Amino acid sequence: MSAPTISYENHRFPPQVIAHAVWLYFRFPLSLRLVEEMLLERGIVVSYETIRRWGRKFGAAYAKQLRRKRPSREDIWHLDEVVVSIGGRNHWLWRAVDKDGDVLDEIVQVRRDTKAAKRLLIRLLKKQGLAPKRIVTDKLRSYGAAKRDVMPAVEHRSHKGLNNRAENSLCRCENENE
Incomplete structure (x- = not known):
């Protein structure tokens, strides 16, 4: 059974921006406002509330994709x-x-x-x-x-x-x- 793909339908921002914002928030100990500020420095105007929503919507799916495979006896x-x-x-x-x-x-x-x-x-x-x-x-x-x-x-x-x-x-x- 394959993992379902993440749908970015009905989102104003490209998937790369959403993925980067969510990655910044979960990977580093940053607040939502700091992530908002970092994106603003790159010319991307997005509110911290939108980043929070992205984190809630996409965070678990990203984490699941990033999890490393389990060690096996065949390694x-x-x-x-x-x-x-x-x-x-x-x-x-x-x-x-x-x-x-x-x-x-x-x-x-x-x-x-x-x-x-x-x-x-x-x-x-x-x-x-x-x-x-x-x-x-x-x-x-x-x-x-x-x-x-x-x-x-x-x-x-x-x-x-x-x-x-x-x-x-x-x-x-x-x-x-x-």
């Missing part, structure tokens, strides 16, 4: 680590990405060892609620040792070329920050 996690410099000292940014390229978790640690990999896996299990079908990593042996301790039943593939999803996700994140 595949791609894990990777990269060195980052913080305050002149090297640290390791450990990342987990799902098969769709969405970041599941990130953690910055001083070390690049089994204890650090184990900490990432434990955090992921707590956050996701259940273990994946498979994890894909680069050739770092710490992942295998940590996986044996934390989730021994999960399939582990360790190959440089297979982990491109996590590597690409990291590159996309760095390009957005530039």
Whole structure:
């Protein structure tokens, strides 16, 4: 059963304006009057009462569309680590990405060892609620040792070329920050 589409029929403003106003109101701790003021700065004259009505009418539907899919037993996690410099000292940014390229978790640690990999896996299990079908990593042996301790039943593939999803996700994140 597919979700019904949102109807903007009989609304004076385009759907993009309505969606942006509702998003601003629910995403950030802003009052209706502040959202009204922000839209006014962009040349859109709309009253705070209209924004309130939009929030009541469209808010639940937007939230339903934005909710992330539930973790399943068929998920595949791609894990990777990269060195980052913080305050002149090297640290390791450990990342987990799902098969769709969405970041599941990130953690910055001083070390690049089994204890650090184990900490990432434990955090992921707590956050996701259940273990994946498979994890894909680069050739770092710490992942295998940590996986044996934390989730021994999960399939582990360790190959440089297979982990491109996590590597690409990291590159996309760095390009957005530039």
